[in-house]
Amino acid sequence: xxxxxxGGSKGVDLERFLADVPNVRQPMVLVHGANAELNQVSEQxxxxxxxxxxxxxxxxxxxxxxxxxxxxxxxxxxxxxxxxEQLQGLSVNAVGLSALDGGIARGRRKxxxxxxxxxxxxxxxxxxxxxxxxVDTRLLxxxxxxxxxxxxTPPAISKDGEAINVDGDKLAMELAVALAADKLxxxxxxxxxxxxxxxxxxxxxxxxxxxxxVAMEMxxxxxxxxxxxxxxxxxxxxxxxxxxxxxVDDAIQRALAGHGTVIG
Numbered sequence: 001x002x003x004x005x006x007g008g009s010k011g012v013d014l015e016r017f018l019a020d021v022p023n024v025r026q027p028m029v030l031v032h033g034a035n036a037e038l039n040q041v042s043e044q045x046x047x048x049x050x051x052x053x054x055x056x057x058x059x060x061x062x063x064x065x066x067x068x069x070x071x072x073x074x075x076x077x078x079x080x081x082x083x084x085e086q087l088q089g090l091s092v093n094a095v096g097l098s099a100l101d102g103g104i105a106r107g108r109r110k111x112x113x114x115x116x117x118x119x120x121x122x123x124x125x126x127x128x129x130x131x132x133x134x135v136d137t138r139l140l141x142x143x144x145x146x147x148x149x150x151x152x153t154p155p156a157i158s159k160d161g162e163a164i165n166v167d168g169d170k171l172a173m174e175l176a177v178a179l180a181a182d183k184l185x186x187x188x189x190x191x192x193x194x195x196x197x198x199x200x201x202x203x204x205x206x207x208x209x210x211x212x213x214v215a216m217e218m219x220x221x222x223x224x225x226x227x228x229x230x231x232x233x234x235x236x237x238x239x240x241x242x243x244x245x246x247x248v249d250d251a252i253q254r255a256l257a258g259h260g261t262v263i264g
Contacts, residue, residue, distance in 0.1 A: 001026060001027050001181045002026050003031065003181045004029070005185070006030065006031070006187045007033050007035070008033030008034040008036055008037060012187070012247060013247050015086060016247070016251075017247075019090065019249075020253060021087060021092050022090050023250070027144050029140060029175055030149060030152065032080070033168040034080075037074050038070065038071060038075065041078075042067065047066050049061060050062040050067075053116050053117075055114055059222055060129065061129070063128040064126050065128060068128045068163055071154075071163075071165060072163060076155075080096040083096065094150075095143055095151065097150055099132075099155060099157070100156055104135065104137075105136075105166065105171060106132070106135075106136070106156060106159055107130045107131050107159070107166060108131055108159065109164045110130055110131070112125050128155075128162065128164055128165055130164030131166065132156055132170060135174050135178040137179055152171070154166045154167075154168055169225055170229050172184060173233045177236045177237065182238075183239065184233050184240075185244060186226055187246030191244075191245045191259075191260060192205070192245070193219065193223060193243050204218075204261050205260075206261070208263075209263075215263075229241075234263065242255045242258075242263070243261040243263070244261075245260060
C-alpha cells in the first residue's frame with residue numbers, strides 16, 4: 001500500500017507526473033494540493049491569498065470563509081476532477097474525493113490563530129483552518145478493495161460540520177498511518193530536501209530517524225511541515241518516507257528506487 005502526495009505548486013508538471021501512475025502495481029491513494037491554482041483563481045475573483053507566519057516560523061494560508069469557498073471550488077472541483085479525467089484517460093479507474101466526503105478526515109477548527117506580522121504577534125479571527133484528529137478509512141477501503149484509485153484532497157470536516165483547511169502533507173501522513181501504508185511518498189517542485197533551497201545540487205539523499213531534529217533545523221518555509229509530517233509518520237509506524245521530484249519522468253518509480261530524500 002502506498003500513499004502518494006503530489007504538491008500543487010506552479011513548478012510541478014502534473015500531466016507528466018500522472019503518466020507514471022499506471023506503472024504502480026501496489027494499491028495506492030493519491031493526495032493532491034492546488035496552491036498555485038488557488039492563488040491564481042483567488043486573484044481573479046478579487047480575493048487574493050493572504051499568507052501568514054506562525055510564531056514557530058511555519059507559513060500557512062489564512063482561510064476566511066470566502067477563501068474556503070474558493071478553496072473548495074478549486075481543490076475539490078477543477079484540480080481534483082482534472083486529475084481524475086487525466087487518470088481515466090490513462091485507464092486508471094480513479095475516483096475523486098475530498099477529505100470531508102464520508103467524514104474521511106475529521107478535526108478541530110482553529111477559529112483564531114496567532115501569527116507574526118511586521119515583527120509583532122497578533123491574533124487573527126475567523127479562520128477556517130484546522131488540525132486532523134481522526135481518520136475513517138471505511139470509504140477508502142471500499143474503493144481500494146474494488147480496484148479504484150482514490151484521489152483525495154483537503155478540506156477535511158470539523159466536528160461541528162464545517163469544512164476546514166488542513167495541510168495536505170499532514171493529511172497524507174494521517175491517511176498513510178490509518179491505512180498502514182508501507183511507504184509515504186511526497187512530491188514537490190524540488191529534488192527533495194535541500195541544504196540550500198537556492199541550490200538543487202545540495203540534495204540530502206538520506207536522513208536517519210535519529211537525524212530528523214537536524215533536518216527540521218535545516219528546513220525552511222513549507223519544508224518544515226513536510227519534515228514534521230515525515231517525523232510523525234515514522235513515529236507512528238510507517239516504514240519509509242521519501243521526498244521526491246514531481247517534475248521528472250517516471251517520478252513515482254524513481255522515488256521507489258530511492259531517488260530524492262529517503263527518510264527511515
